[in-house]
Amino acid sequence: MKYIDAIDYKVEVGGLPQSSFSDYLAQYDKSNKVILVDENTHEHCLSYLITTFEELAQAEVILLPEGEDNKQLEIAFGVWEALTEYRIGRHDLIINLGGGVITDMGGFIASCYKRGVDFINIPTSLLAMVDASIGGKTGVNLGAFKNQIGVFSNPKAVYVDTSFLSTLPELEVLSGIAEMLKHGLISDADLFSRVAEQINNVKSIDSDLLFACIEVKNRVVVQDPLESGVRKTLNFGHTIGHVIEGHYMNTLKLSHGHSIAIGMLLEAFLSVELASLSQEEYLAIHHVITAVYEIPLFTPADIMAMVDMLDNDKKNKGGKILSCLIPKIGKCTFDIEVNKDLFTRAFKAFQS
Ligand SMILES: NC(=O)c1ccc[n+]([C@@H]2O[C@H](COP(=O)([O-])OP(=O)(O)OC[C@H]3O[C@@H](n4cnc5c(N)ncnc54)[C@H](O)[C@@H]3O)[C@@H](O)[C@H]2O)c1
Known part of the structure; x- marks a missing residue:
């Protein structure tokens, strides 16, 4: 097992049976336990968990529809009603078993229910293992606006067991790799x-590499848990990536990582102009990203709609759109004002 100290909880990386999970559950032996899953983690991950840990035999299982378009308040509302029906109280435990949609939404649901119930994350997608399950950002989308409603709230523990990756579709592995690329690009x-x-070997994720990415995420979060400064660097690629993900949520349904990969490419393009990223490093990033993440055909109407959505980015201040840019690979700056004309230019540069 490997351990990382997060803000006020631990991230354990290794097989769940060897982890402290069972000891942890002992604290809740008189409490109700609820496991949140989506359709895929219900099918592929739940039985491993409940057959390995008999303490969970009586747990209530709440099944949610899978996918980013279901990360919405209406779904959270249904879960709050179910928790009420099951008489779940403040001293009970919610276990989020899933990808980033389940860990983000489950954390939000637990944090608001009765003003806060303990929750733990057991990430089952690569993206949730290296990023979403750690750091205490929880929330839901509001229509196409990503994570518009949410709170900072930390899990009590995170258990990363990479054996769950054996059933994760290849496209979802690539989605996780995009956030890992971000960890490298910013640090x-x-x-x-x-x-x-690693992109050439999606069937077998190097566990040291996975751990190194978790360390990057955690190191940044521990320095700035509420994102008043350096944590903003973790949003590299996300100013543009989030509007791409939101805009195509009900049509192309690009994965989160795919959207962020394109966002990173466009923000690297802006970094050449605004942050002195060298042409050589820009081309290296372009080469890696375009080899695997297809860029949608942006029409003028798509571009206009996406640029318009930037007005609602959570990092904006005083009416200004503030982005993260990289002066070189491995270094990231934040709070850089980028006007809408430049964003439009970046989209247009990738129109064909
Ligand atoms: N809180 C944060 O700091 C943070 C950071 C990055 C991303 N996010 C959020 O995370 C979400 C993206 O996470 P994601 O990519 O995990 O999405 P996801 O939860 O939708 O999972 C992707 C797909 O993989 C399936 N899946 C998950 N584990 C599986 C397994 N072991 N076997 C088979 N299928 C499996 C899911 O059912 C889903 O269909 C986005 O909503 C994004 O905003 C949050």
Whole structure:
């Protein structure tokens, strides 16, 4: 097992049976336990959990529809009603077993229900393992606006067991790799190169690499839990990536990581102009991203709609759109004002 100290909880990386999970559950032996799953983690992950830990035999299971378009308040509302029906109280435990949609939404549901119930994350997608399950950002989308409603609230523990990856579709592995590329781009050029190599071997994720990415995420979060400064760097690629993900949520249904990969490419394009990223490094990023993440055909109407959505980015201040840019691979700056004309230019540069 490997351990990481997060803000006020631990992230354990290794097989669940060898982890402290069972000891942890002992604290809740008189409490009700609820497991939140989506359709896929219900099918592929739940039986492993409840057959390995008999303490969970009586747990209530709440099944949610899968997918980003279901990360909505209406779904959270249904879960709050179910929790009420099951008489779940403040001293009970919610276990989020799933990808980032389940860990984000489950954390939000637990944090608002009766003003806060303990929750833990057991991430089952690569993206949730290296990013979403750690750091205390929880929430739901509001229509196409990503994570518009939410709170900072930390899990009591995170257990990362990579055996869950055996059933994760390849496209979802690539989605997770996009966030790993981000960890390299913002903090460590060597890590970026190692993750770029991992793209050629999506069937077997290097556990040291996975751990290194969790460390990057956690290191940044611990320095700035509420995102008043350096944590903003974790949003590299997300100013543009989030509007891409939201805009195509009900049509192309691009995965989160796919959207962020395109967002990183366009924000790297802006970094050449506004942050002195060298042409050579820009081309290296372009090469890695375009080899696997297809860029949608942006029509003028798509571009106009997406640029318009930027007005609602959570990092905006005083009416200004503030983005993260990279002066070089491995270094990230934040709170850089980028006007809408420049964003439009970046989209247009990738129109064909
Ligand atoms: N809170 C944060 O700091 C943070 C950071 C990054 C991303 N996010 C959020 O995370 C979400 C994206 O996470 P995601 O990519 O995990 O999405 P997801 O939860 O939708 O999972 C992707 C798909 O994989 C399926 N799946 C998950 N585990 C599986 C398994 N073991 N076997 C088979 N199928 C499995 C899911 O059912 C889903 O269909 C977005 O909503 C994004 O906003 C949050």
